[in-house]
Amino acid sequence: MRPIDEMLARAQGHARFHMPGHKGTLDPFDMTELPSTDDLYNPQGAIREAERRIARSAGAGDAILLTGGATAGNLAMLLYASTRYRSIRMERTAHVSAVSGLVLGDMAVGESGAVFATRPDYFGRAGALPRAELLMVDEAHGAHFTWWDSPPSAGRLGADLWVQSAHKTLPALTGGAWLFMKDASLYPQLLHLLRMVMTSSPPFPILRSLDNARALMDERGAQLLRQTTALCDAARAKINALPGLSAPRMDDPTRLVIDVSGRGLTGFHAAALLGEMGVDVEMGGAREVVCIATVCDTEESFARLTSALERLPQGNDTIREFAPVYGVPRMRPRQAALSPIERVPLDCARGRIAAQAAGLYPPGSAWLMPGDEIPPEAVEALEAAAAAGAGTFGLQGGKISVVR
Incomplete structure (x- = not known):
């Protein structure tokens, strides 16, 4: 059963005097919230059924469909954590979206009963998860783990909240993801938080692709x-x-x-x-x-x-490892991110306080976080990595935002 697909098929054939402006000419399934469809932020029909089905597949208490990728799920998890904790345990290898979650929730990285873990990483490494009062897992690269046992999914390993990017490893459209929760009673609060960080016009083609991917994997994943x-x-x-x-x-x-x-x-x-x-x-x-x-x-x-x-040729490149060099926390991330800023060349940023995250992309982990003092070694490492051909973020035009 593919409830969203079936719902959108039934809604076809009407004259469309509503959004979106293309009126179905670009994609007939790109519709808006109507009596014949459903509402992601108040799901009563097909969307809610699709959420229940993926929750059952994942062994979760409940689930929410996401159209803003794992980024939206990470933000919602961290905003929820901020209602209970002032700090969080989080490895510096976490995705930059988690840094944004710290800013929005006014949390710092430190000792805490709440843990934000990343598993698997970009390289397919899926290690053990820590114990925590509240365990949140960015499982963006492991959406397919739901349908096999090795490695097991975060939910099977005891996560309280976890997010998967279906679009990364399953046949789903870009932006399609799932947020899972062990405790189904958290559904209303997490949905409320997601509404703050995700579009109020969620694209039905993405929702449809999520449920179709789930159905395919349930059938023969x-x-x-x-x-x-x-x-x-x-x-x-x-x-x-x-x-x-x-x-x-x-x-x-x-x-x-x-x-x-x-x-x-x-x-x-x-x-x-x-x-x-x-x-x-x-x-x-x-x-x-x-x-x-x-x-x-x-x-x-x-x-x-x-x-x-x-057919790769024999080269003569200088092979140099780029071990991340992290900044030294001096301010809370939110305080730094919302302070007046100025853009300075990275080479002139030594000793300044970063106002935004910066690092290599991919994989998107922040070598520098808002509030970090920028050490000379981090400047040199980022410059060397960029010169070697690495992609970067937070360094537009060779400049970085620092607290004024």
């Missing part, structure tokens, strides 16, 4: 994931047989992490070369490229990847 894993394992075997390349099996076997340093290439350079050969990867790093495989991949797409990898 385990089988599809076994097939995808087999394709990944076969690709890894071929890659490991190529000179200068290696691809270890990660905790998430659908994540391909390919070390290209043996070819004398940085991951940044290799990613660019692969793009020229018609293969776009998720990210390049100092030594590796990262590829996301999903149930939508085929033998043909894997063949194109392994063929392109085989």
